[in-house]
Structure formats: structure tokens, C-alpha cells
Amino acid sequence: MNDFFTLLSPALFAFAFAVTLLGGFVKGAVGFAMPLVMISGMGILIEPELVVAGIILPILVSNGLQVARAGLGKARDAVSEHWRYITLVCVMIMISAQFLRSIPTDTMFVVLGVPVVVLCAVQLAGWRPRIGPAMRRPFEIGAGLLSGTLGGLAGTWGPPTVLYLLALNTPRDRQMAIQGVIYGLGSVMLFLGHLRSGVLNGQTLPLSMALLAPALLGMWLGFKLGDRFDQDRFRRVTLWVLVIAGVNLIRRGMMG
Template sequence: MSLFTDILPLGLILFACGVTLLGGFVKGAVGFAMPLIMISGMGILIDPKLVVAGIIFPIVVSNGWQVLHAGLGQAREAVRDHWRYVLVVCVMILISAQFLTLIPTRVMFFILGVPVVVLCAIQLLGWRPRIPAQRRRVFEWGAGFAAGTLGGLAGTWGPPTVLYLLALNTPRARQMAVQGVIYGAGSVMLLLGHLQSGVMNAQTWPLSALLVPPALAGMWLGFKLGDRFDQNRFRRMTLLVLIIAGANLIRRGVMG
């Protein structure tokens, strides 16, 4: 345990595990939001750069599970249909991750909090962009650029990906498979990017590894119990809580 308490006090480690368990449960139940929950929840008490390091292993492993859960056949079709978006997301995650260590802590709270509030509010309000078929390629590059940049800096590219798939009017079952591929590929790039940036290092990887079991336990519970919930109501409640947590991160950026 001393390996972990060298990074954080025991109380904060238990807090991080609890937040991760909740994030895994929501991901298993409704298929999204684990990084957002971990960032906005852990960021209340823990240094934001350490939070970004902490989420890396859990999202790599959980997204791999999501890909397998959707089926490898579906994954191959998703890569074939959305390879441009996947490519630019992965490249931008690798590039933008290198700038994380240069950003002051107060600015990091804004980088983490503002996207959480804006992207959750967009989903809560039900706004759905519409992209004509002839402009799909331009939209793929642009949306992928934005999602990958946010992913490298804040560890989350899920909400922009959801908006991208909604804009293409992707059927829900298909959307879950595509999300699994995009999240899985992006999470591997996030790991590689932050190994290069130094955010994931000998001091931070033990915390990230420690958070894998609660993430998987939460996902397992979400898979088992998710069908018992009113999915729309549960999703709305999750988004509202995330907006409140994101607003608190912004407050910390303003007040220090």
C-alpha cells in the first residue's frame, strides 16, 4: 500500500476508487461518461494532472472490454466506415497530450470543467447537428480534430464522438459498436501520448493501475443492472450531476 500512499493519502485513494466504481457503473449501464465522471469527480480533491494520469489505464482496459462486448465483426465494420475520424482523433490525441505538462493548474481546471459543462448541456438539451452527405468528409476531419485535441488534454473525447455519430444519424445499436472502436483506439493513443509527455510515469502509473479493478467492477454491475433502469431518466440525471461537477472545476479555476 505504501507504493500508492506515496502518491496520495489513503483517504483520497479510497475516494478515487469510489468515483471510478461509479464511472464504470454508468459506462456499463448507458455506454458513456466514465472519463467525464472520473475527471469531474476526482478533480474536486485531486490535482488535475494526476487525475488525467489516473484515468488512463481504466479507460484503456474498459474500452477494450466495450469493443469485445460489441463484437469484433461490428468493430471491423466501424473501422471501415469511420477510419478517417478514428485516424485524426488518434493523431491529435498523441499531439495534444504533449502540451499537458506546460499548462498551469488553474488553466487545467478550465480545460477539464468547460468541456464537461458544455458537452453535457448540449446532450441534455437534445441538440443534434445535421450534416449533408456531401460534406461528411470535411465534418469527419473537423470533428475528429476537435475531439482528439480535447482527448489529449482532458482525457475525454466521448461527447464530441456522440455528437459526430448523431450528426450522421447513426442507428443506436451501430453507434455503440462505433463508439467502442473510437474509444478503444483513442485510449491506446492516450496511453502512448502520456508515456511520451511524462504524465504517465513511475510515480503515477501505480494509481492508474489501482483504479482498473473498480472500473471493471463498476462496468460489470452496469452491464448486469443497466436494463433495470429507465435509460433516458438515468442518462439525464448523470448529465445533470456532471454539469454540477464541471461547474465546480470551473469555480476552482477562477478562485484557485
């Protein structure tokens, strides 16, 4: 336990626990944004590399549960249709993860903050890209490279994936199955990539393991309580809070 608190004081761990509980609740209630909540929230007080290490196992386990709920049959169909995108996301997560430790701390705050702000603002604006059949393959390649790079550096390949599927006019039920596969395989690559990069190590792994409990408890509460309030309003409020938190991360990076 003493070794554990060499990374975070008890007060900071309690803060990380509370942020993760909130992230799990949001994911359970409206089905998105746990990594964004954890990154933008924990990044207020905790160093970026430690934030990325902390989110890895909660992302891996929660996405595994999502894949299991979707069913293996739908998963196979998703892989056969979107194998290029899935492959690029997985490869780029592994590659970009290796560069995280070489990025200066101030720059890393910006790397974490910019995707949060941009991706949440896009969702708030309701922008839905449209891609015709002729441009599908170039778009698929470009989107896969971008999503995987963001995934390896900041753990956030979910929102770009949603935009990719919206651009292809994917039906909602099929979209959820595809997202489960991409999130599940991507989280495995994030885990492996940061084992290799050294971000997830003997010191940081216990933190990530400890944050599993609030993540899963939050998801359970979100499943139970999510239908008791206006989900669209809750979703928009969450996105606005994330925008503000993301701007604060950028401020920290710019001001040093």
C-alpha cells in the same frame, strides 16, 4: 505502498476509488460517461494531472472490453467507413497529450471543466446536428481534430464522437460498433501519448492500475442492475450532476 501514498493520502485514494466505482457503474448501466464522472468527481479534491493519469488504464481496459463485445467484423467495417475521423482522433490525442504538463494547474481545471459542462449540456438539450453529404468531409476533419484534442488533454473524446455520429444519422446498432473502435483505438493512443508525455510514469502508473478494480467492479454492477431502474431518468440525473461538478472545476480554475 508508502511510495503510492506519496501521491495520494489514504483518504484521497478512497475518494478516487469511490468516484471510479461510480463511473464504472454509470458506464455499465447506460453505456457512457465513465471518463466524465472520473474527471469531474476526482477533480474536486485531486490535482488535474494526477486525475488524467488515474483515468488512463480504466479507460483503456473498459474500452477494450467494449470492442471485444462488438465483434471484429463490425470493427473492420467501422474503420473502412470512418478512417479519416479515426486517424485524426488518434493523431491529435497523441499530439495534444504532450502539452498537458505545460498547462498551469488553474488553467487545467478550466480545460477539464469546460468540456464536461458543454458536452453534458448538449446532451441534456437533446441537440442533434445534421450534416449533408456536401459538408461531410470538412465536418469529419473538424470533428476529428476537436475530439482528439479534447481526448489528449482531458480524456473525453466520447461525447464529441457521439455528436459526430448523430450528425451523420448513423443507425444505432452501427453507431455502437463504431464507437467501440474509436474508443478502443483512442484509449491506446491516450496510453501511449501519456507514457511519452510523462504524465503516466513510475509514480502514477500504480494509481491508474489500482483504479482498474473499482472501474471493472462498477461496470459489472451496472450491467447487473442497469435494467432495474428508469435508464433515461438515471442518464439525465447523471448529466446534471456532471454539469454541477464541471462548473465547480471551472470555478476552481478561475478563482485559483
